[in-house]
Amino acid sequence: MTTLHDYLESAGCDEGLTTLIELIALQAVPIREAFITHQSYASTENVYGEQQAAMDTWADERITMVLEESGLVRELSSEEQDEIRTFSDAKYDYAVVMDPMDGSSLIQTNLAVGTIVGIYDGGKVLQPGRHQVAALYMLYGPMTTLTITVGKGVYIFALDHTGVYRLLEAEVRMPEGNLYGTGGARPDWTDEHAEFITEIEKEGAKLRYTGSYVADFHQILKYGGIYCYPALKGKPDGKLRLMYEANPIGFIAEQAGGAITNGRQNLLDVEPGTAHQRTPIYVGSMNMIGRVRECFARREA
Incomplete structure (x- = not known):
C-alpha cells in the first residue's frame, strides 16, 4: 500500500518539502497522546481575545519547536501567536502558516478536531493562498487522517499503528452534494x-x-x-x-x-x-x- 513518503516522491516534491511535510504530519502522534492530559482551558487568551484551550497552546508550542529545530522553515505564522516568527538559521526558504488546533472547544466532548497547515516557498508567509506549494490538515477522529495537496490533486492518508501514513483515497474529487x-x-x-x-x-x-x-x-x-x-x-x-x-x-x-x-x-x-x-x-x-x-x-x- 502506498505510503505518504512514496506519494511525495512520486509527486516530484524535493527533499526539503518532503521532509517538512512528513515532519508536520508525524506531530499527530504526540498530539493525540496529549489530548488526555490537556482537556481544560488555559488561563491565557490568543491575539483575538479568545480564551485558549490547553491543547491550543500545547500544540502550538510543540509544532513551533519542531519546525524551528528542523532548519526547514524561514518564517512561521500561527493563529495562536501575535507575531510572525523568523528562524534566521533555517537552511531552506519554506514558510508555514498554521492553525495548530482547530475546533479545540470540542475536545472535552470527544468530537473531531484538527490541525491546518499551509506551506509556501520563498521564505515569506504574507502571500496569496494560490502561491502555496502544499496544504494539508490532520483530522483527529476515529482515525487520524491526513488530507493533502501539493498542487497535483488531493490525497487522503490514514495513520496506522506503526506511525506510517498509508493511502486511503487518491485523486479525491468533491461531488456536487447538498x-x-x-x-x-x-x-x-x-x-x-x-x-x-x-x-x-x-x-x-x-x-x-x-x-x-x-x-x-x-x-x-x-x-x-x-x-x-x-x-x-x-x-x-x-x-x-x-x-x-x-x-x-x-x-x-x-x-x-x-x-x-x-x-x-x-x-x-x-x-x-x-x-x-x-x-x-x-x-x-x-x-x-x-x-x-x-x-x-x-x-x-
Missing part, C-alpha cells in the same frame, strides 16, 4: 447570507455543523455541499482567518474541483495585509459556490 454548515447566529446574518441559506434549504439542503471547521469541511469534501462562515452584522470580516483557515482549506478544495470565495472574490487571490486578517468564507462544491456568487450579485444589482 450538505451545508454555517457559523454565526441567525439574527446576525447579513441579508445576502440569509437569502442564500433560505434558497438552498427550500431545495433540500441538509444541515451538518459541529463547530469544528476542519471536520465540517471534511464532510463537504467527501459528500459535497458548502461550508460557510459569513460576514455578520457588525462584523463585516466574519470570524475566520484568511491565512490559517481560508487559504489552506481553499487550496485543497480547488484541487478537488471545488472553490472558495468571500461572496465576491476567490479568496486564494487575496493579498494578505496582516497575518491575522479575517474574512468571510464560503468553501465547497462548484455549483454551491456559483449560487453564492449569484446571490451576492443580485443583492448588489
Whole structure:
C-alpha cells in the first residue's frame, strides 16, 4: 500500500518539502497522546481575545519547536501567536502558516478536531493562498487522517499503528452534494447570507455543523455541499482567518474541483495585509459556490 513518503516522491516534491511535510504530519502522534492530559482551558487568551484551550497552546508550542529545530522553515505564522516568527538559521526558504488546533472547544466532548497547515516557498508567509506549494490538515477522529495537496490533486492518508501514513483515497474529487454548515447566529446574518441559506434549504439542503471547521469541511469534501462562515452584522470580516483557515482549506478544495470565495472574490487571490486578517468564507462544491456568487450579485444589482 502506498505510503505518504512514496506519494511525495512520486509527486516530484524535493527533499526539503518532503521532509517538512512528513515532519508536520508525524506531530499527530504526540498530539493525540496529549489530548488526555490537556482537556481544560488555559488561563491565557490568543491575539483575538479568545480564551485558549490547553491543547491550543500545547500544540502550538510543540509544532513551533519542531519546525524551528528542523532548519526547514524561514518564517512561521500561527493563529495562536501575535507575531510572525523568523528562524534566521533555517537552511531552506519554506514558510508555514498554521492553525495548530482547530475546533479545540470540542475536545472535552470527544468530537473531531484538527490541525491546518499551509506551506509556501520563498521564505515569506504574507502571500496569496494560490502561491502555496502544499496544504494539508490532520483530522483527529476515529482515525487520524491526513488530507493533502501539493498542487497535483488531493490525497487522503490514514495513520496506522506503526506511525506510517498509508493511502486511503487518491485523486479525491468533491461531488456536487447538498450538505451545508454555517457559523454565526441567525439574527446576525447579513441579508445576502440569509437569502442564500433560505434558497438552498427550500431545495433540500441538509444541515451538518459541529463547530469544528476542519471536520465540517471534511464532510463537504467527501459528500459535497458548502461550508460557510459569513460576514455578520457588525462584523463585516466574519470570524475566520484568511491565512490559517481560508487559504489552506481553499487550496485543497480547488484541487478537488471545488472553490472558495468571500461572496465576491476567490479568496486564494487575496493579498494578505496582516497575518491575522479575517474574512468571510464560503468553501465547497462548484455549483454551491456559483449560487453564492449569484446571490451576492443580485443583492448588489
